[in-house]
Amino acid sequence: MSSSRRHILTAPAWPYANGPRHIGHVSGFALPCDMFSRYQRMAGNEVLMVSGTDEHGTPIQVQADKEGVTARGLADRYNRVIAEDLRRLGMSYDLFTRTTTRNHYEVVQELFLGLLKNGYIFPTTTMGAISPSTGRTLPDRYIEGTCPICGYDGARGDQCENCGNQLDPIDLINPVSRINGEKPKFVETEHFMLDLPAFTETLGSYLQAKQGEWRPNVLKFSLNLLGELQPRTITRDLDWGVPIPLDEWRDQANKRIYVWFDAVIGYLSASIEWAKRSGDPNAWRAWWQNDAADSYYFMGKDNIVFHSVIWPAILSGYSGRGARNGASGPLGALGLPTEIVSSEYLTMEGRKFSSSRQVVIYVRDFLDRYDVDALRYYVAVAGPENQDTDFTWAEFVRRNNDELVAAWGNLVNRSLSFAAKNIGAIPPAGELTDVDRAVLDGSRKAFAAVGAELERSRFKNAAHEALRTVAEANKYLSDQAPWKLRDSDPERMKTILHVALQLVDDAKSLLTPFLPSSSQKVYDMLGGTGVWSGMPRLETVSEPGGADYPVLTGSYDTEARWESRPIKVGTPLAPPKPLFAKLDTSVIDEELARLEAISGDPAKGTT
Numbered sequence: 024m025s026s027s028r029r030h031i032l033t034a035p036a037w038p039y040a041n042g043p044r045h046i047g048h049v050s051g052f053a054l055p056c057d058m059f060s061r062y063q064r065m066a067g068n069e070v071l072m073v074s075g076t077d078e079h080g081t082p083i084q085v086q087a088d089k090e091g092v093t094a095r096g097l098a099d100r101y102n103r104v105i106a107e108d109l110r111r112l113g114m115s116y117d118l119f120t121r122t123t124t125r126n127h128y129e130v131v132q133e134l135f136l137g138l139l140k141n142g143y144i145f146p147t148t149t150m151g152a153i154s155p156s157t158g159r160t161l162p163d164r165y166i167e168g169t170c171p172i173c174g175y176d177g178a179r180g181d182q183c184e185n186c187g188n189q190l191d192p193i194d195l196i197n198p199v200s201r202i203n204g205e206k207p208k209f210v211e212t213e214h215f216m217l218d219l220p221a222f223t224e225t226l227g228s229y230l231q232a233k234q235g236e237w238r239p240n241v242l243k244f245s246l247n248l249l250g251e252l253q254p255r256t257i258t259r260d261l262d263w264g265v266p267i268p269l270d271e272w273r274d275q276a277n278k279r280i281y282v283w284f285d286a287v288i289g290y291l292s293a294s295i296e297w298a299k300r301s302g303d304p305n306a307w308r309a310w311w312q313n314d315a316a317d318s319y320y321f322m323g324k325d326n327i328v329f330h331s332v333i334w335p336a337i338l339s340g341y342s343g344r345g346a347r348n349g350a351s352g353p354l355g356a357l358g359l360p361t362e363i364v365s366s367e368y369l370t371m372e373g374r375k376f377s378s379s380r381q382v383v384i385y386v387r388d389f390l391d392r393y394d395v396d397a398l399r400y401y402v403a404v405a406g407p408e409n410q411d412t413d414f415t416w417a418e419f420v421r422r423n424n425d426e427l428v429a430a431w432g433n434l435v436n437r438s439l440s441f442a443a444k445n446i447g448a449i450p451p452a453g454e455l456t457d458v459d460r461a462v463l464d465g466s467r468k469a470f471a472a473v474g475a476e477l478e479r480s481r482f483k484n485a486a487h488e489a490l491r492t493v494a495e496a497n498k499y500l501s502d503q504a505p506w507k508l509r510d511s512d513p514e515r516m517k518t519i520l521h522v523a524l525q526l527v528d529d530a531k532s533l534l535t536p537f538l539p540s541s542s543q544k545v546y547d548m549l550g551g552t553g554v555w556s557g558m559p560r561l562e563t564v565s566e567p568g569g570a571d572y573p574v575l576t577g578s579y580d581t582e583a584r585w586e587s588r589p590i591k592v593g594t595p596l597a598p599p600k601p602l603f604a605k606l607d608t609s610v611i612d613e614e615l616a617r618l619e620a621i622s623g624d625p626a627k628g629t630t
Contacts (some may be wrong), residue, residue, distance in 0.1 A: 029068045029317060032310040033060040034290045035114075036322035036330075037077035037122070040101040041086040044108055045383045046398065046414065047376035051323035051366040054402045055482055057114045059319060059364075061536040061556075062477040064115075065585035071310050073293035075120035075574075076102045079264040080282030081162035085202060094263045098123060099572075106573050108386040110559050113395060113539050118297040119559075119575035122289050125566050126299070130292035131285045132268035133352060134341050135215075135257075141349025143218050143340035144257065151214075151260055152180070152192045152207040154200060160260040160277075161192070161200055161207050168195030181283070182328065187244055188251055189328065215267070216254040217284070221346040222336040223252055229335055229359060238409060238480075240324070241365045245331040255333070257284040287334040290320070291357065300564070300576075308355070317361040319480070324365045331363045364480045367407040371414045372618065381621040384414075394603060396538040397423045403486040403537045416614040420606045431493050431530070432602040434500070438523045439548055441506060443596040449524055449550070450517035451592045459522050462499045466492055466529040467587045473533050474585060482537075489533040496526035521590070524549065529587045541602050546582070550594035554581045 035056035038044050044053075060072045078098035087097040102121050109119060121127070138144040152161040166180035171194050175185035180192030192198055193209050200207055230246050257280060258267060264279030272278055291311065298306035310316050320330045336345075342356040343349035351357075368375070374382050389398060401419055404426075405412060442450065455463075469492045476485035500523050508516040531545040539556035546555035557579035565571045 029063075029315065030309050030313055031060075031063050031068050031070050032290075032294070032316065032318035033063070033070055033072040034318065034320045035072070035074045036320070036326050037074050037286050037289055038105050039082070040076040040078045040098045040105065040121070041083055042101060042378055043104050043385045043387060045376055045378065045385050046389055046402075047369045047371070047383075048323075049109075049112060049386060050369045050402045050406045052321050052326075053109065053112060053114055054399055055364065055366060055406070055408070055480065056319075056321035057112070058399075058403060058482055058536040059321070059477060059480055060115055061539060061579075061583075062474065062585065064579055065532070065535065065583045066474065067585070069309070070117075070579070071294060071297065071307075072116050073118050073120075073290060073297055074116065075118075075122060075289055075293055076105055077282065077286045077289070078102065078122045079279070079285055081160065081259070081261060081263070082164065084261070084263050085162075085165065095123065103573050104387075106561055106575050108390075110561050110575055111390050111395060112386065113399070113556075113558055114575065115539075115557060115577055115579050116559055116575040117577070117579075118293055118300070120289075120293050120296055121572060122285060122292075124292075124296065124572070125569050126296045127285070127289060127292040128265050130295055130354075131265045131280060131288045133354060134288055134291075134337060135280060135284075136268055137341040137352030137354075138217070138337065139215075140352070141340055141343055141345070142347040143221055143336075143345060143349075144215050145218060145254075147214060147216050147254075148211055149214050149216075149256060150191075150193045150209040151212040152198075152209055153260075154202070155205060155208045156203065161202070162259070163190075163192055165201045166192040166195065166198050166207055167201055168192075168198035171196055184325065187248065187328070189248070189253060189255065191256075212260055213278075214256045214258045217257045217333070217336065217340075218254050219252040219333070219336055220254065222339055223249055223346075225339050225345050226252075226332060226335060229339075230331070233362070237362055238365065240367075240409070241327055241331060241363050244324075244327055245363075248328060248332050252332075257281055283329060283333070284337070287329055287337065290334075291354075311357050312355055313358070316358060318358060319362050319364055320360050321364045322366070324367055327363060327365050330360065330365075335359045362480075367409065367411045369407045369412055369414055372416070372615070373413060382618070393606075394423075394541075396541045397427060397603065399537055399539075400427060400486070403482045404490075406482070408481070408483055416611045420608060420610055423603065423606050426490060427603045428605045430490065430497065431534070434493055434497050434530070435527055435545055435548070435602050436599055438500065438520070438527050439596055439599040442520045442524060443598050445509060446517065446520065446596070448596055449590050449592050449594045450521050452521040453514050453518040455518065455522070458499070458503070459518065462495060463522060463525060465495060466526050469529070469533055470586055477536060486537055489530065489537070492526070492533060493530050496523065496530060499523065499526065521592070525587075525590050528590050532583070532585065532587070535583055544600075544602060548596075548599050549590065550596065551582065554578075555583050557581045557583075 036052035087094045163180035170178035170183040173186040259281040261279045294307040338357045342351045503519045505516040505519040535542040543556040559575045559577040
């Protein structure tokens, strides 16, 4: 374990509050961040993990209209749904909040004013898209057409998913509304722009310094954007969002700061809210104004531009770093992201997840039927870490049965069962053989190997390395066969069992970032007291003069440490309960039939 405690901000992307999240979502922004955070806490570092629901923008209003509720009512409902899903996933947030708090509004408005004062925001007259039939503003993402740069048919009004370039709706060839298919009308409107070109040099130096540190796909994509930077509109003709904090704009009910600008500021506003709730309003500064602190942002690849270019530009401009220089605002100079950890896409049975087409597995439905750690393990070893991957029920069942049940669960069960039945407690170790010492040494060394992979967010490598130690422990137990020595050499039997139980204890620690729930069970089985894997809790909080709302928070200063600790001889042992449930292969056909019933035959596409 490192002797120095680092301050590490871990920032999973903000889920949009227009519906429940599916496993494709959480495989990118959520679970990788929690695995990283749990490891860093075990390694002795000061982790602050913050995020919340992203609740502004026209898409929320459009969904609210469909459901016959207000935008705030919709956000309230899905904020709670999403928070509960993340609680069940074991997401160890220090604070999971929302963007409709007074605190968030104040922080967003402060950064807006700081950027404006330093000359990085300016007013302009631009062309906005409205619906001819309703007169409402159409959000950029709800306009589609042909990309004028690469010719991709199906580009969005804010960005082309094919070439990654930023766009404006008026740039699209043959634009149409995704809401009703009509051609939008473009009219003059006043708005504020973020002068992204003013940060070209600053961002270039920042990104070039990340060579060899960031995932190559993230860095290459981000560097390619620098040559195409254009001023970007940060306000919209909307009535749902953060008000513009200027006297001549404040009272215009149909002018708001747009969601893409306010959402990324949520990482800072959530940190400030956490600090206020901790009793030390300045506590957030240790993660944001400390040259030795690090910050890691986790998301799917469709969010890269907002985190690797736009967010660093906002932070730089507020801090007075950019072509126009300037002075930092009252919050002070703010640190830039240490790393953008972006995952690729997870598909399901060969098709892209789509809530509208019902090609989806919602988190709550999954966890109602299967173990949470089975999902976490699948995302670790087969998730879209650095390439698009496909979730299949056959592979999920195979990994659950072969790796969790037959390998890890079996090691725990047979080691503890035999020791509990024949000794009743953790036995002492007698004289160790070369084989004993070698397997124990390999187990101790695994902490450095697995930790090095987790430090770089290489979750697949880390999980495979941890499972390799499980395989070696199983081999050791089978080769040494203590059950054959019960009568002939009981002292050697006890030594073998001591070694085996030490290996189980080590493996429990190595697997904790991936499998926190089951690791707590193993800790308890081995006689541990207290909390090993801290879990989040859902609490209701309020603001002065504001409404109550739910947040996720938790206490994560637990017994868990990233090291091999000697097991305590004499600790009573009881017969263990199965760690994981074996899944019948009939699950595969049942789930495929369920998918077919709601979305069409997976082999033929949607109906």
